[in-house]
Amino acid sequence: MQDTTIILQILWTSLATSTYYVLFAVAFALVLKVTRLFNFAQAAVMTIAFYTAFVAVQWLEWPAWAAFIAMMVMTLAASYALERIGFEALRQRGVSVMFVFVFTFMVSEFVAYVAMLIFGTWPQTIFPMIFWPVTLVGEIAVSGWDIPAMAATVAALTAFFAFMRFTRTGQFMIGVADNPDLAELYGINKRQIFLVAMLIAGAFVGLGMFLYGTRAQVLPQTGLSLMLFAIAATIIGGIGNIAGAAIAAVILGIIQNASILFISSEWQGFLLYIFLFLAIVFFPNGLRLPRRRGRFGTATRDIPLGRDAPPAESQA
Amino acid sequence: MEYLYGIIIIVGLYVILATSFNLIIGYGGLVSIAHPVFFALGAYTSAVLSRDVGAPVLLAMLAGTLIALLASIALALPSLRVSGDYLLIASIGFQLGILEMIKNFRFTGGPGGFTNIPPFLIREFGRESYVVLVLAVMIAVILLVWWISRSDYGRAMTAMRDDELAFSSIGRDAMWMKIAIFGLGSGIAGLAGALYAHYFRFIAPEQFEILQSSAILTMVVVGGLRTTWGPIVGALLLQAMPQAISFLHLPPSVLGPIQGLLFTGLVLVFMFFRPQGLVPAKDVWRTVQRTAGKVRENR
Numbered sequence: 001m002q003d004t005t006i007i008l009q010i011l012w013t014s015l016a017t018s019t020y021y022v023l024f025a026v027a028f029a030l031v032l033k034v035t036r037l038f039n040f041a042q043a044a045v046m047t048i049a050f051y052t053a054f055v056a057v058q059w060l061e062w063p064a065w066a067a068f069i070a071m072m073v074m075t076l077a078a079s080y081a082l083e084r085i086g087f088e089a090l091r092q093r094g095v096s097v098m099f100v101f102v103f104t105f106m107v108s109e110f111v112a113y114v115a116m117l118i119f120g121t122w123p124q125t126i127f128p129m130i131f132w133p134v135t136l137v138g139e140i141a142v143s144g145w146d147i148p149a150m151a152a153t154v155a156a157l158t159a160f161f162a163f164m165r166f167t168r169t170g171q172f173m174i175g176v177a178d179n180p181d182l183a184e185l186y187g188i189n190k191r192q193i194f195l196v197a198m199l200i201a202g203a204f205v206g207l208g209m210f211l212y213g214t215r216a217q218v219l220p221q222t223g224l225s226l227m228l229f230a231i232a233a234t235i236i237g238g239i240g241n242i243a244g245a246a247i248a249a250v251i252l253g254i255i256q257n258a259s260i261l262f263i264s265s266e267w268q269g270f271l272l273y274i275f276l277f278l279a280i281v282f283f284p285n286g287l288r289l290p291r292r293r294g295r296f297g298t299a300t301r302d303i304p305l306g307r308d309a310p311p312a313e314s315q316a
Numbered sequence: 317m318e319y320l321y322g323i324i325i326i327v328g329l330y331v332i333l334a335t336s337f338n339l340i341i342g343y344g345g346l347v348s349i350a351h352p353v354f355f356a357l358g359a360y361t362s363a364v365l366s367r368d369v370g371a372p373v374l375l376a377m378l379a380g381t382l383i384a385l386l387a388s389i390a391l392a393l394p395s396l397r398v399s400g401d402y403l404l405i406a407s408i409g410f411q412l413g414i415l416e417m418i419k420n421f422r423f424t425g426g427p428g429g430f431t432n433i434p435p436f437l438i439r440e441f442g443r444e445s446y447v448v449l450v451l452a453v454m455i456a457v458i459l460l461v462w463w464i465s466r467s468d469y470g471r472a473m474t475a476m477r478d479d480e481l482a483f484s485s486i487g488r489d490a491m492w493m494k495i496a497i498f499g500l501g502s503g504i505a506g507l508a509g510a511l512y513a514h515y516f517r518f519i520a521p522e523q524f525e526i527l528q529s530s531a532i533l534t535m536v537v538v539g540g541l542r543t544t545w546g547p548i549v550g551a552l553l554l555q556a557m558p559q560a561i562s563f564l565h566l567p568p569s570v571l572g573p574i575q576g577l578l579f580t581g582l583v584l585v586f587m588f589f590r591p592q593g594l595v596p597a598k599d600v601w602r603t604v605q606r607t608a609g610k611v612r613e614n615r
Contacts, residue, residue: 002451038401089588098347101585102533106583107351109530120569148441221526225412231405266420273413280402281394 005139010258016146016254019153022246023208025233031243031307033177034197040104043223047074047286050218051211053126072206083195116222123217149211235279243255319441327555329508329530330452332457334547336504336534339461344497345477350407351505352528353414354384358506359513363433373436375434377510384506385499392498396491429520436514446515462544530579537583540593549594
C-alpha cells in the first residue's frame with residue numbers, strides 16, 4: 001500500500017514538474033522545425049526570462065502578475081533581437097551551419113556570464129519562498145503550485161496547436177517548415193514566419209521559466225541544463241515532431257523523478273546526460289510512431305540539417 | 317622565476333590545446349565544445365594512476381593521453397554516425413556529464429579537487445626541465461598539425477570538409493577520417509592535461525568547465541582558424557588578458573565572469589566583424605557563402 005502511494009506521489013510530482021520541461025521542449029522543437037536551427041541561444045532567453053522576473057519581484061517588489069508581464073516583454077524582446085539581429089544577419093551572410101551553432105552557443109554563454117556578474121553564482125528563486133501549501137488528495141500530496149502550472153501549460157499548448165491548425169499564420173508556419181522555398185513561391189513571407197516562430201518559442205520559454213523559477217532554484221548556468229533536456233526530448237520525440245517532443249519531455253521528466261527510487265539524489269542530474277546519449281545513439285530520428293497524415297505535429301519527417309540542409313541563403 | 321615558469325607552462329599548454337582544437341574545428345570542420353573535458357580526462361587519469369595506483373609518471377601520462385583518445389572515439393562514433401551536427405550536442409552533454417561524474421566519484425577527489433599529484437622531472441632536474449618539456453611538446457604538436465595540414469592527408473581533410481558527398485563518392489570514408497581527426501586532437505588535449513597535472517599538482521572539476529571551452533574556442537576563432545600561427549597568437553593573447561586583469565585585484569567572484577564575458581564577447585565580435593581572425597586563412601566559415609554568393613548573382 002505504502003509502495004503504491006509512493007509511486008503515485010512520484011508520478012503526480014513528475015507530471016507537475018514536467019510542465020516546464022514540455023514548454024522548453026516545444027519551444028526548441030518549434031524553432032528547429034520552422035527555421036531548421038538548433039537554437040542553443042534558447043538558454044540565453046531562459047536566463048533573461050528568469051532574472052527579469054527575479055529583479056521585478058525581489059528587487060523592485062512588483063506583484064507577481066506585473067513581474068510575469070515584464071518577464072514576457074523581455075523574453076519576447078530578446079527573441080525578437082535574436083532573430084532580427086542575429087539569425088537574419090547570419091542568413092543574409094549565408095554562413096555555415098557550424099557558424100550558427102557556435103554563435104548561438106556563445107550568445108547563451110555570454111548572457112550567463114552577464115547574469116553571473118550581476119547576480120552572483122548562488123542559486124536564486126523568483127519568490128523568496130518556494131514552499132507551496134500542500135493539500136492531501138487521498139494520500140497524494142498536491143502542492144498549490146501543481147494545478148495552476150499544469151493548467152497554464154495545457155492552456156498554452158492548446159492555444160498553440162489551435163493556432164497552428166486554424167490560423168493562416170500557423171498554416172504558413174507548417175508550409176515554411178515543410179518546404180521554405182516552395183512556401184515563398186506561394187507568397188509566404190519567410191522572414192515574418194521565422195520571427196513568429198521565434199516569438200512563440202520565446203513565449204513558451206518565458207512561461208516555462210516563470211514556472212521553474214517559482215518552484216526550483218536557478219543559477220546563471222541552469223538554462224544550459226534545461227536546454228539539454230529540451231534537446232534530448234526533441235531528438236527522442238523525432239525532429240520536426242513538436243507533439244512528439246512534448247510527450248518525450250513528459251516521459252523523460254517522469255523517468256528522472258522516479259529514478260529517486262533506484263539511484264541516489266546526487267546522480268539524478270547525471271541522468272540527463274544519459275538521456276542525451278541514448279537519444280543520439282539509439283533514437284537519432286526519434287521514436288517512430290504510426291503516422292497520422294494531415295494532422296500537425298503527429299507525423300514525423302526528416303528535416304535535412306547540417307551539410308544536407310539547403311544553403312542558408314535560400315532559406316532567408 | 318617560479319611565477320614566470322608557471323606562466324610559460326600555462327601558455328605552452330594552451331597553445332597545445334588551441335592548436336589541437338584547430339585541427340578538429342578548423343581543418344576537420346567538426347564542432348565540439350568538449351575539448352577541456354579531454355584535457356581533464358588526461359589530467360585525472362595520469363594523476364590517479366601515478367598517485368593512487370603507483371604507476372610511473374611517464375606511463376601514467378601516456379595512459380591519460382590514451383584514455384582521452386579512446387573517450388573521444390566513444391563520443392564521436394555514435395554522434396558522427398548520425399550527423400556532424402549531433403557531435404556538438406553530444407559534446408555539450410559529454411562535457412557536463414563527465415564533470416558531473418568527476419564531482420560525484422570519491423576517487424577523483426570530488427568537487428574539492430585532487431591534490432598531491434606526484435611531480436615529474438622537477439625534483440631531479442629543476443623546474444626549467446619541465447618548461448623545456450612543455451615547450452618541446454608544444455613545438456612537436458605545432459609541427460605535427462602543420463605537417464598534417466600540408467600532407468596528402470591534409471588535402472583529403474580539406475576535400476572532406478568542403479564537400480563530403482564528393483569526397484565519399486570517390487571511395488573515401490569521411491566518417492573514419494573525422495573520427496581520426498577528433499581522436500588525434502583530443503588525445504593531444506589529454507597529453508596537455510597530464511602535463512598540467514604533474515606540474516601544478518592540483519586539479520579540480522571547475523578548471524575544466526564551460527569557461528574553458530569558451531576560452532579555447534576564443535583562442536582559435538580570434539587567432540584564426542585553419543592557420544598554424546592563429547591558435548598560437550590566440551593563446552598568447554587570451555592568456556595575457558587574464559594576467560592583465562589579475563592586476564586589477566578583483567575578487568574571484570567577479571574575475572571569473574569577466575573572463576567569461578571577454579572570451580565569449582570576443583568570439584561574437586570576431587564572428588561578425590572579422591570571421592577570419594587575426595591571422596586570416598582563406599574561406600574561413602565561408603563554405604556555404606560561396607554557394608550563397610552564386611545564388612545572389614543568379615538572381
